[in-house]
Amino acid sequence: MRTFKGVHSGRRHVNGIRRHIGSVIITFLLIAFLLLLDSLIFKIIDYAIHQSISTTHDSTEIENTGAGRLDNVTSSVQMYERLLNLASISLAEKEITHESSKYWEESSPHLSRWKPCSGTKMSKGFRREKVKNNTGFIVVSANGGLNQQRVAVCNAVAVASLLNASLVIPKFLYSNVWNDPSQFGDLYQEDHFMNSLIDDVDIVKELPHKFQSLDMEAIGSLVTDADLSKEAKPEEYIRNILPILLRNRVVHFLGFANRLGFDPLSSELQRLRCKCNFHALKFVPKIQEVASLLIRRIRKNSTSRSALNEQLLGNFQPTLPSKENNKVHSKYLALHLRFEVDMVAYSMCEFGGGEHERRELQAYREAHFPLLIERVKKSKATSPSELREMGKCPLTPEEAALFLAGLGFSRDTYIYLAGSHIYRGKSHMHPLTSLYPNIVSKEDLLSQSELAPFMNFSSQLAALDFIACATADVFAITDSGSQLSSLVSGLRTYYGGGAAPTLTPNKKRLASILSRNKTIKWGNFEEKIRKMTEESQRVRIRAFGRSIYRQPRCKDCMCKLQ
Ligand SMILES: *[C@@H]1O[C@H](CO)[C@@H](O)[C@H](O)[C@H]1NC(C)=O
Ligand SMILES: *[C@@H]1O[C@H](CO)[C@@H](O)[C@H](O)[C@H]1NC(C)=O
Ligand SMILES: *[C@@H]1O[C@H](CO)[C@@H](O)[C@H](O)[C@H]1NC(C)=O
Ligand SMILES: *[C@@H]1O[C@H](CO)[C@@H](O)[C@H](O)[C@H]1NC(C)=O
Ligand SMILES: *[C@@H]1O[C@H](CO)[C@@H](O)[C@H](O)[C@H]1NC(C)=O
Ligand SMILES: *[C@@H]1O[C@H](CO)[C@@H](O)[C@H](O)[C@H]1NC(C)=O
Secondary structure, eight states: OGGGGGGTTTSOGGGGOOSOHHHHHHHHHHHHHHHHHHHHHHHHHHHHHHHHHHHHOGGGOSGGGTOOOOOOOOSOOOSOHHHHHHHHHHHHHHHHHTOOOGGGSOSOGGGGGEEEOOOOOOOHHHHHHHHHTOOOEEEEEEOSSHHHHHHHHHHHHHHHHHTTOEEEOOEEOOOTTTOOOOOHHHHBOHHHHHHHTTTTOOEESSOOHHHHTOOTTTTTOEEEGGGSOTTBOHHHIIIIIHHHHHHHSEEEEESOSSOBOSSSOOHHHHHHHHHIIIIIOOBOHHHHHHHHHHHHHHTTTOOOOOHHHHHHHGGGOOOOOOHHHHTOOOOOEEEEOOOOHHHHHHHTOOOSOHHHHHHHHHHHHHHHOHHHHHHHHHSOOOOHHHHHHTTOSOOOHHHHHHHHHHTTOOTTOOEEEESOOOTTHHHHHHHHHHHOOOEEOHHHHSOHHHHGGGTTOHHHHHHHHHHHHHTSSEEEESOTTOHHHHHHHHHHHHHSTTOOOEEOOOHHHHHHHHTTTTTOOHHHHHHHHHHHHHHHHSOOOOOTTOOTTTOOOSTTTEEEOO
16 A cells, blocks of 8 residues: 555555555545644644643653753654654544555564573583582672673583683672662563573582671672673683682683674574573562553453563463453554663764754753763863764654654554653653653553552662563663663564564665755655665574574574574
8 A cells, every 4th residue: 555655645546446446535535634634633633642742751851860950841743744744644544444554464474483492401410510610609790781791601511611610699780770679580580491401500508607707808708890701702711810810719700791793702602691591581470460550451351472581581471361451452562762861961962952952952962961071171082963974862752653654553552661761851752752642651550559669779670670671572772782672673573473564774874864854755765764664674683792582593592493
């Protein structure tokens, strides 16, 4: 039904309409009517949505994130008024023709041939050898939020195996940024973790007593991120860490995140990392239970059983649908916007909010990123428009809306929004909510009392978003550098059986498409967005040096059936 595209771009394709003449004529008249009244309709829709978000989306306001005082901003911030109008017309047409986006499905039939296959065990003899040769204990204190910690844990498992050491269940450091005292056992099932890896690595809950009182720093066993290269090679561990371990029988990695490179690494360790991430880390029942409730509400009680649900929700999978529920399979798209004040301020970009916004972001930088300010002072600053051209600016909710509209997602698409502290919530969200009114977040779907047990634990809250994104029919991300987006998309690749697409815009190409916002025809815009997305979706085997957590399609992690 791409026929209708021609209507604004020159009425060329009218001949293509043959079937359903009656409905086509009606449609045609309606479109003409819409074209005449488009701006009026846009304003009406706008107004209606404005009313509804002002009541339901208070939780997306940034005011309560410690960002300092922000003025009341009720107007909508827009950078692409013309494109938004075109998008709105296009979505209205699709509503009439009931056209559904083809991006609900993954594009390549080859994908379903890749199966999870890192759950297997290391040979018993090998492990026994390693244990006999035990070199000591590894203690890890991981920093960062939920997702960075997950990476740290699995890297630690691989390092323990590499050094033939026993791993003490990792500790999570408390930081003011994340404000979350949760420990491993508050997020993940400890026994499951230990049992899944029992044939691979020796894992203990506590450091043996005799080591507990040691001053790690004084004996030279404290290893910080400064002591290891980023993405270090295994040899670096053998050379620098093993001697400490052999001397003191204990090493403490403080703030251990991406300190183990992806290549080169033995197949054995690669597989182990993958097994840790995809098999050994299961959320605790407290999280699974509420996540299951959340997903049931997103899906309006219709459920679909899948390997992803099983992996993430364990015993709390929604019960198999009754016949009656089965009829309406409620699809949803999860969108991970990264438009929090930190991201926005740090980027040094501009987002259409004018002088006021510029001053506000500068003040935020001065308060929170003194090092950045220093650096900018010393070097010649790149201008905001150059940064945008280079694809270095976080996507605004408006850009995300245009991305989805360009892919043909209809106006009634049910969108789950992850991570909802949007900078200047209402005004930046407005273009998105006006195109896509069915947007919900966990705060909308769970009651205060259901959320209460998680309220002071940002990692546990993030786990709910993690699960809701992973089990979505489609996952759309706006920042491929985000740890959550990356881990969730890997999980969808691993367990999705080729039916769990992730949509990733290429920010640089998107910026180039959007730079033509004043002139580009809608049909051309759609075509460019589609091409960009399909290129990023093309089936890839993990490339050298790339994260196995994000791209598990490789021989050490997944198996390809012929
Ligand atoms: C912002 O709005 C609230 C209520 O909506 C009002 O109490 C407050 O005074 C306003 N602040 C500013 C700076 O206008
Ligand atoms: C670990 O144990 C294996 C098996 O005994 C041995 O081949 C390897 O050299 C050991 N590595 C270290 C770092 O001790
Ligand atoms: C322990 O590891 C060393 C190398 O680090 C190796 O030479 C030795 O054979 C191993 N011992 C056992 C019992 O595996
Ligand atoms: C879903 O089920 C619950 C209880 O089983 C019911 O209260 C609720 O109204 C249902 N929701 C929908 C949208 O059908
Ligand atoms: C969260 O912490 C605040 C203070 O930091 C406290 O007042 C509140 O009761 C806590 N809420 C829950 C649900 O524990
Ligand atoms: C929108 O188009 C105008 C005119 O071509 C251009 O100057 C502007 O940079 C574009 N906006 C963005 C954000 O790319």
